[in-house]
Amino acid sequence: MKFKEKLKHPLAGFLIFGVALLLIPVLYPVLTVTLRDSLARTLVYFIVALGFSLLIGYAGLASLGSASFIAVGTFTVYSVIDVLHLPFIVAIILGIVIAVILGALFGIVSLRIEGMYLAIVTLGLAEIMTEIFKNLDKFTGGVSGTSMKRIVMFGSKLSDRSIFIIIIIAVVIAMILTYNLINSQFGRALLSIKNNQSAAQAMGISVIKYRMIAFIVSTVYAVLGGILMMTFTKYSISSYWGLAISLNLLAAVVLGGSKSIWGVLIGTFLIFGLDLVVFKGMNLFSGRWQNLSLIINGTLIIVVVMFYPNGLMGLFKELYYKFKKRRVKKDEQA
């Protein structure tokens, strides 16, 4: 009984999910290269989306800069390892430092502007960053992008499989940390700021501080995601990290349910996974049906935004309660 109760704890759920994901590296020889690649990408996008869900679901701040933060991560790890010849851990630390600075910079913007306008301003900032990447040839490879050598850790080159395991560990850690943040006064403070700024301030919540932290956390997630992405895919080009990826991340979070970790997972797998894993990775459809996922995603987004503001997770919860109610009623009648 006690064990069963422990299983119901959300943290246990995350761990089980992580263990289930470990099946992928175990089945590595069976999977095609594209499938491995798309699964890894989707998982990294999930980490980024988790940070983004904190920003949009809890703080109510829409940002369209997440893709360029991923780009920052990819170029950071490239320049640290291939240009500066420093160990991998330096890349992570430097990535976090850069993320904190960038997050604070974007956060300052959010103090004055809200909603749609904030999205537009962050979009502008992201475009500026893309231009900067294009011109920093030495660290980003300029217009043609850059590829990276294998990372050396503990004296030996890291194989794809071990990087995949690192990604899975990162996913589980990201889920747990996000859960922790949501379920402490930080998450509640963000929600109350989103609900009403003045009421939040009257309760002693500093709007500046919490918005800044929210931006910084989401930026750190994105940059670390970028680092993982680069270590796995080993290629990055600045023009790829444009508006499309940012919008897809936004769509993933909104589609799945911005206030639920599992919802974000569903969202990312629908937006990125459906396209990368199912349509491109498994080669189920070829030719003209290859981009079918775009149509499916589009209709899903429209339906969810119109009818289920809490995302698919909200829909599932609703259905669950309806089912439960019906069962209780039946029990009462019987």
Add this chain to the structure above:
Amino acid sequence: MSKLKLTYLVKKKFHLKKQKSYAETLVNQFIETQNKKPEEKRKSVEFYEAKVIKHITKIDDKIQKVSAEIETLNIDLIAKNHAEIEHLTKSNHADQKKKIEIFEDFQEFQKESDSILKISHLSMHFGGLKAVNDLSFDVKKGEIFGLIGPNGAGKTTVFNCITQFYKPTHGEVYFQDKENNIHSLSNYKVHDIIDFGIARTFQNVELVWELSVLDNLLVGGHSLYTSNFFTQLFHLPKLRREENAVKKRALEVITKLGLTNYQNAYPVGLPYGILKRIELARTLMTNPSLIILDEPAAGLNDTETNELAELIKVIQKEFNVTIFLVEHDMNLVMGICDRICAISFGQKICLGTPEEIQNDKRVQEAYLGGD
């Protein structure tokens, strides 16, 4: 410069106090858990207490140091003000008269300590509009004080000036905290005000709709936490202990206000009277000495209003707080208020007991119009 340092020190003192109260709750929690165990298994309370008491005395020392610094700074500031005022009286500037009066008010406030809040020549101008114009009154400790006036008289502006949502154009808001220190509130930011012991509600119910009632109260107790971001990120044991302490307080408030049935419900769809009650409960979380209610009876029916009046009285007695409210519902105001201030077009027209207000010609004129 010294003003900035003063605000910094005062905030530091609040933080230290919170740490102290956290340490104290730790002791209490420890003793409670030990008492539940059978006697043989109990750890020695003395040992633990000795350890924590050392910690607490350390914090106490720090607090004393900070308060001593604050005092010297305050004395400096007052001396500076004295000099400035003397200079002003010599030069005999007409527009500086108010400054002198404000300072006199402050000195008066220091001498007599039965007031909790003193509003001194408060003016708030929005461009050409004088929403509040040279308003002065004080709220006595432990009373229910009402602020009334026709629509657009500037009542909510007064509230916003007290809680520093607006920085007053002229004038000062002085507040006396539980330790009889007087603070000029306009030196502080909005989110610092709650630390002094001032909690407020809003005209419309401003609950967090995505959170349960209990969690809403925890949001109300936000300023009680001392754990920093990383404690929250990794859910260190400190956070759990602190959360337990705040939760305990929340449950106490919930039972006292009769909200036990709604504890785990979400506020969406609850009756308006209950929502108002939850908001009141939320203000009580930080154990304030002054509660500011902005139109508590707005949108309530008669029975709900009567219940609310009872509730406000109960809160004032049980939690030993001063209540300062703005209200349009005259039955409520006349029924529960000890003293009432009537304002019109940002200016005070009358201050007194409900009977005096009812019989005042100017108030009648302001509400019903003159001949």
